[in-house]
Amino acid sequence: MPAVLVERAQNPAHGDYSVSLPLKLAKTLHRAPMAIATELSTAMALPPSLGRIALAPPGFINITLEPAWLQAQLALIAGAGEQWGRNDLGGSQRVQVEFVSANPTGPLLFSHARGAVVGDVAARILEASGFDVQREYYLNDKGRQIRLFGESIQARMLNLPIPEDGYSGEYVGEIAARAAAEGISPEPSTLSELGIEWVQRSVREDLARLRISHDHLFLESSLYAGWDQETMRKLRDLGRIEEKDGAVWFKTSGEKDEVLIKRDGYPTYFWSDILYHRDKFEKRGFNRVVDVWGADHQGQVGRVKEALAVLGIEPFRLTVLLVQLVSVKRGEETVRMSRRAGVGVSLKEMLDDVGPDAVRYFFLLRSADAQMEFDVDLARRQSSENPVYYAQYAHARLANVLTFGAGTRAEPALARLDSEWELELMRVMLRWPDVVREAAEAIEPHRLAFFTDELAAAIHRFYKNCRVVTDDAPLTAARLLLSSAARLTIANALGLMGVSAPDRM
RNA sequence: GCCCCCUUAGCUCAGUGGAUCAGAGCGGGUGCCUUCUAAGCACUAGGUCGCAGGUUCGAAUCCUGCAGGGGGCACCA
Numbered sequence: 214m215p216a217v218l219v220e221r222a223q224n225p226a227h228g229d230y231s232v233s234l235p236l237k238l239a240k241t242l243h244r245a246p247m248a249i250a251t252e253l254s255t256a257m258a259l260p261p262s263l264g265r266i267a268l269a270p271p272g273f274i275n276i277t278l279e280p281a282w283l284q285a286q287l288a289l290i291a292g293a294g295e296q297w298g299r300n301d302l303g304g305s306q307r308v309q310v311e312f313v314s315a316n317p318t319g320p321l322l323f324s325h326a327r328g329a330v331v332g333d334v335a336a337r338i339l340e341a342s343g344f345d346v347q348r349e350y351y352l353n354d355k356g357r358q359i360r361l362f363g364e365s366i367q368a369r370m371l372n373l374p375i376p377e378d379g380y381s382g383e384y385v386g387e388i389a390a391r392a393a394a395e396g397i398s399p400e401p402s403t404l405s406e407l408g409i410e411w412v413q414r415s416v417r418e419d420l421a422r423l424r425i426s427h428d429h430l431f432l433e434s435s436l437y438a439g440w441d442q443e444t445m446r447k448l449r450d451l452g453r454i455e456e457k458d459g460a461v462w463f464k465t466s467g468e469k470d471e472v473l474i475k476r477d478g479y480p481t482y483f484w485s486d487i488l489y490h491r492d493k494f495e496k497r498g499f500n501r502v503v504d505v506w507g508a509d510h511q512g513q514v515g516r517v518k519e520a521l522a523v524l525g526i527e528p529f530r531l532t533v534l535l536v537q538l539v540s541v542k543r544g545e546e547t548v549r550m551s552r553r554a555g556v557g558v559s560l561k562e563m564l565d566d567v568g569p570d571a572v573r574y575f576f577l578l579r580s581a582d583a584q585m586e587f588d589v590d591l592a593r594r595q596s597s598e599n600p601v602y603y604a605q606y607a608h609a610r611l612a613n614v615l616t617f618g619a620g621t622r623a624e625p626a627l628a629r630l631d632s633e634w635e636l637e638l639m640r641v642m643l644r645w646p647d648v649v650r651e652a653a654e655a656i657e658p659h660r661l662a663f664f665t666d667e668l669a670a671a672i673h674r675f676y677k678n679c680r681v682v683t684d685d686a687p688l689t690a691a692r693l694l695l696s697s698a699a700r701l702t703i704a705n706a707l708g709l710m711g712v713s714a715p716d717r718m
Numbered sequence: 719g720c721c722c723c724c725u726u727a728g729c730u731c732a733g734u735g736g737a738u739c740a741g742a743g744c745g746g747g748u749g750c751c752u753u754c755u756a757a758g759c760a761c762u763a764g765g766u767c768g769c770a771g772g773u774u775c776g777a778a779u780c781c782u783g784c785a786g787g788g789g790g791c792a793c794c795a
Contacts, residue, residue, distance in 0.1 A: 220736095233736060236775080246775090271775075273737065316795070358795060378794090460793050475793040482795060511722050512790045537723065538788070542730090549788095578743085579731065582723055584788060586730060591744070599757080600743065606757050617754045663732060666742075677759045718757065 219276075221647070227269065228277035229640060235272035246272025283639040284627040284691075290642065290698040298645045298705050302653055303344030309493055310336040312505035313420065313427075314351040317409045318362040319382055321419050322557040323587075324507070328536045330576040330711075332505040333425045334658035335534065337709050339503075342653035347499075350427040351489065354409060355434045357479060363405030366392065370399045384411070419560045423569050424711045436488040437480070440496075444488055444524075445473075453523055463487075463520065471516060486513065487520045494526045501530050503656060508537045532656055537584040544590060567592040570712045574601040577662035577710055600666065604707065605715055607669035607676075611700035612716035614681045618693045623686035625694050634675045635695060641671040642702040649709070658710075665706045672699055 222231040235249040250268050259266055264278040290297050312332025315325050340346045365379040369389035375381050388411050448454050455462045461474040473484040493502050518528035540549040541558050571592040579585040652660040681692040707714040
């Protein structure tokens, strides 16, 4: 028995909803699809006030919503306020979204911002869908990179050569200068602490400008206060641990095993990942966890999930969003961001250049799993070509007209909202709750941006073709109600994306 | 060699089983401001949806193979 019963009609000419079940049942029932459609449609007993049913070959049942029903929704939408579009998919399940989590050895690059925006909006979507969400930042505050970071600062303080694979950015000099000014002794461990503090402040500032903040900071070092030994014992009991060549290995079910603790005594990132994720599920009891990682970490997904399975945690509870690379296009020049190569544009620079709204909206106009090119010249333009302004302008126009018509006192003549533009606008905005729910189910933030763009188009067409404030008070009142519902819808959509919805532009 | 993502209009990208679905934005072309913001609207693009097979009543959408781009496959992070 096919599961999907009612879906959105793909073509507006076919109505609002479409049922293709007859086509799916035809084979198993050995009956003509149209005959099944006829039978099903009579059994559906759709209230006539809601919509009407039509059959279409080769076996579709189409449902078209009645204008009166659409019109009656406006007051409900306008009255729902911030609740409009929210759903209860999550049923208060606890879900953690972990994102950004870059090594604390340097300021954020623009490429980090993509994951930051995707993670933040994923969190917002899940919140709007009834999940109890925690935003977590994971801080790698131990390990080789941290030691190198401290040594690099020390080298700058003492005018020594920077160690091999060390950090050479300008900010390292700034940190060294500050340490010197405060009379801090040039010990690498002290200096790395100071450096992390400095970097974290910079990261928080950049993220704040992007309207992102986390609920919880998790220190990697906290995993090594007993939890590591406890987990190691458990894996040992499960027969998954082997000591070989001076290192500690995790025995996988596949060809090659994985090192957990290196010969030099340092843990691998894999080991930290295991401890960290076990902590999330077992110690802190999250029902689900969403991690936002760069695409270059793709290879770790499988082995982390395998380790979770070994520890008795169903792997499906962990969703890893792999965010693909970003390149930055300025004029004719394209810069590919690469962490390895150490080239890249800083987030701060881009925020200064194009502002948070454009950064957020542009990232959301691409699905996370597609590599993207960020067109700086387009994002920077304070004019019509810029998609951000298109959506914000739709909101500003409605806000303006609502102010302009605020004195209207009349019973809205809802039935007169019957032009193609008015009905189209109602149909688009009524999709909003489905968009939120589907974005939550798929964890695909970009769906919000594509919906917003469609909604903005419907708003602009309505505005162009239907004068709102006129001498005709009942019609004016009706159109103001429509404007109010539409303004609320696009405000909520922009709000879920963390993009501002200005009243004036 | 193996694994993951991508390959759709000049450019950047949506759409991942359904019926005029071959789309949007940008760029290019042409119209539209005496009335609530023209940061807008209306027309205008002929792209074998990388290629070849397969499954299906039906494939951009699923399967297989191949090609191209990117990312992984370390006792690196």
